[in-house]
Amino acid sequence: MQRLVSTIRKWWPDFNSTVGFFILSVFLVTLKTYWAYQFEFSLGATGALQQFLLILNPIPTAIILLSIALYFRGRIAYWLMMLINLLQTVWLFANILYYREFSDFISLNIVKAGGSVDNNLSKAIGGIIKPIDFVVYIDLIVLLILLLLKIIKVDKTLIQKRFAILMTVFGVVLMMVDFGIASKDRSGLLTRTFDNNYIVKYLGLNEYAAYNIVKTNQQANEVKEAKSSDLDKIKAFTKQNKVLANATTFGKAKGKNVIIFHLESFQQFMLDYRWDGQEVTPNLNAFYHDTNTTSFDNFYNQVGQGKTSDAELMLENSLYGTASGSVMTNYGTTNTFQAMPSVLDQMGYTTAAFHGDVPSFWNRDNAYKSWGYQYFFSKSYYKDPDNPNYNIGYGLKDKIFLKDTASYLQQLPQPFYAKIITVTNHYPYDLDSQNISIKKTTTGDSTVDGYVQTARYLDQAFGEFESYLKKAGLWNKTMIVLYGDHYGISTNHQPAIAKLLGKKKLSATDLVNWEKVPFMVRVPGMKGGINHTYGGEIDVMPTLLGLLGIKDEQVVQFGTDLLSSEHRQVVPFRNGDWVSSEYTKIGSSYYVTATGTKIKPSEDPRVKQIIKETNKFVTQTLDYNDKLIQGNLLRFASKSELKRVNKKNISYKTSTGIANLKAAQKKGTSVKAQNGGKSTLDKYVTNAPELGGIKQTLNNDDNDLVDGIKESSILGDDSNVSATPESILSGHGSDNSKKTTDSSSSSSSSSSSSSK
Structure with a gap:
């Protein structure tokens, strides 16, 4: 026993020594930071490794910063450690408050904005603070008392500089170790930034601050060097490539509502795809072939590292993502944009985005303001948003979310x-058993085989939503757009892809065509069909503006109207490759698009010239695009060319959004207002088992699906349906418990009606 006590005393730090006080300070800073990670932030740490990183990542900067005091002696060293602890605590405390309100961390741009940040956060600070938040200051108070009462005595011994340097170096090495482990678990952590939560979770709150400062300064330098003449060159380039509108289709959707349905990770090959003797996506197939739907079967995703955020950027701005990172994340807060929501707002449209995840993901809460969205209905607007039964993967399950x-x-x-x-x-295409209605594919690739199950679930959710639009009277008053944002199965899974496509071997052009995603536009009264024009996400905005009858001469766009006979059928990819209606470039090789045959341009003067011109066009396009974004060049546009968005007038706080929506009912033009102020949710039918519907099942003997819903089972008593936004937040309505289902497919009714 004496030996154990002796050993503990030998290794237990003497808190009356400078080194002992240093170790104690590092421990306390780490402890309260880890407490905040667990109880104040929603970092989504899962598994032992990520939990270990939460413990590890506060330590390196605590050591580096606190070790500054070791270069001094006596009282100065102790008070320096107290001051450094205080500064880190103030930073932690400020982020706790900011995160509670905005589900994000404080950035340098937010700090620069001062008291006017995001609708005057400081005015509501009293309502944000909770007594528990002051836990982070307790250690400082205790240490101060211990020092003042001399329970911890100041050690006046000079610390050897070698030791001080060693501690600083140790902190740096530990930071590198943290970064190495984090990068292994999350590749491209700093180059492909999804969300500030990832930086904090993997690297730490202090490291996030350093990263944000570096990125902000890089962007500031690019902006400083930019000139209005740079924008003039780009405007000349985009004007040269503009096309004449299609006289037949221009304005066909003028004045109609617009609903853009973002099909997460949905690829073109899945349309009309059959597995296990059945259509995987019958509702989407019916929409694809609807007589009023124009469907593009040579439409490609063109995303870079920004993935979904790049798709949204192209869709609503006709701008490509940059070579690295996400434009929405890196530039969404500060840049000037000329986006679809802003353009349509000027035409009298109400603009809104809906997403069943936190608003900070991809920096949507800031980027959407820059784009001019009046409303952003994110996760906090939905009933019981943190219910684990309602969530899967990246947010609310589609059926629950759409209802x-x-x-x-x-x-x-x-x-x-x-x-x-x-x-x-x-x-990873996981779905709980109660929602599965089709067997997995049998490629042997666990990453791939669940794809048909989540695609089927998405299809069912869309079918339910489509049915509601028809019953609520919106179907024939709305231009409905469906698009896939990017691939769901990457080309790293070639053996599985070959099996899905029924091929023994994949060619280079097969892999390019694997990047195709759906783009479908249904305009009531306009004849549709399958359109074979080559295009990509960059072309969506000009195409939709044309259908809405909006002239876009003043809009800087890198895409063109897919319905125009002058549309240049060249699809650039972010890495510089491209595909056209004639040829395809992959790396340094070229192929005939139709056949996949590899060619040597030098052997044919005509081919050589076409490829030379196309390469020049693609390179110039991407170069000008990056200069426009990185230099924030649209700020130089005149007021007659671009109407600025007043972001100070936009708030996505739940209480503010609900109040604004309630006030907007006075206009009398909403579906609810036109229904005598009564909710139309009695017309929404879902078979989501979480809301009282029947669980999806598979009959192992004959593989029959229990996939449908009996639409007549919904009660029509509007008193049981939420009639105000406030009541929506308090519950889905008592009708959910009264839904019943039968074996008739939910897709059958929507399929037949949409093909009429």
């Missing part, structure tokens, strides 16, 4: 522009 989305959609003054982002069909 609540309808409750807000019915209250938007018409005409409206609404973007609805689904998430269930997202990697």
Whole structure:
């Protein structure tokens, strides 16, 4: 026993020594930071490794910063450690408050904005602070008392500089170790920034601050060097490439509502795809072939590292993502944009985005303001958003999300522009058993085989939403757009892809065509069909503006109207490759697009010239695009060319959004207002088992699906359906418990009606 006590005394730090006080300070800073990670922030740490990183990542900067005091002696060293601890605590405390309100961390741009940040956060600070928040200051108070009462005595011994340097170096090495482990678990952590939560979770709150400062300064330098003449060159380039509108289709959707349905990770090959003797996506197939739907079967995703955020950027701005990172994350807060929501707002449209995840993901809460979205209905607007049964992967399950989305959609003054982002069909394509209605594929690749199950679930959710639009009277008053944001199965899974496509071997052009995603536009009364024009996400905005009858001469766009006969059928990819209606470039090789045959351009003067011109066009396009974004060049546009968005007038706080929506009912143009002020949610039918529907099942004997819903089972008593946004937040309505289902497929009714 004496030996044990002796050993403990030998290794236990003497807190009356400078080194002992240093170790104690490092421990206390780490402890309270880890406490905040667990109880004040929602970092989504899962598994032992990520939990270990939460403990590890506060330590390196605590050692580095506190070791500054070791270069001094006596009282100066102790008070320096107290001051450094205080500064870190103030930073931690400020982020706790900011995160509670905005689900994000303080950035340098937010600090620069001062008291006017995001609708005057400081005015509401009293309502944000909770007594528990002051826990982070307790250690400082205790240490101060111990020092003042001399319970901890100041050691006046000089610390050897070698030891001080060793501690600083140790902190740096430990930071590198943390970064190495984090990078292994999350590749491209700093180059492909999804969300500030990832930086904090893997590297730490202090490291996030350093990263944000570096990125902000890089962007500031690019902006400083930019000139208005740079924008003039780009305007000349985009004007040269503009095309004449299609006289037949221009304005066909003029004045109609617009709903853009974002099909997460959904690829073109899945349309009309059959597995296990059945259509995987019958509702989407019916929409694809609807007589009023124009469907593009040579439409490619063109995303870079920004993935979904790049798709949204192209969709609503006709701008490519940059070579690295996400434009929405890196530039969404500070840049000037000329986005679809802003353009349509000037035309009298109500603009809204819907997403069943936290608003900070991809910096949407800031980027959407820059784009001019009046409303952003994120996770906090939905009933019981943290219920684990309602969530999967990156947010709310699609069926639950879409049913609540309808409750807000019915209250938007018409005409409206609404973007609805689904998430269930997202990697790793896991789905709880109660929602599975089709068997996995049998490629042997565990990453791939669940894809058909989540795609089927997405299809069912869309079918339910489509049925509601018809019953609520929106189907023939709305231009409905469906698009896939990016691939769901990467080309790293070639053996599985070959099996899905029924091929023994994949060619280089097969892999390029694997990047195709759906793009479908249904305009009531306009004849549709399958359109074979080559295009990509960069072309969506000009195509939709044309259908809406909006002239876009003043809009800087890198895409062109897919319906124009002058549309240049060249699809640039972010890495410099491209595909056209004639040829395809992959690396330094070229192929005939139709056949996949590899060619040597030098052997044919005509081919050589076409490829030379196309390479020049693609290189110039991407170069000008990056200069436009990185230099924030649209700020130089005149007021007659671009109407600025007043972001100070936009708030996505739940209470503010609900109040604004309630006030907007006075216009009398919303679906709900036109229904005598009564909710239309009695018309929304879902078979989501979480809301009282029947569980999806598979009959192992004959593989029959129990996939349907009996639409007549919904009660029509509007008193049981939420009639105000406030009541939507308090519950889905008592009708959910009264749904019943039968074996008739939910897709059958929507398929037959949409093909009429």
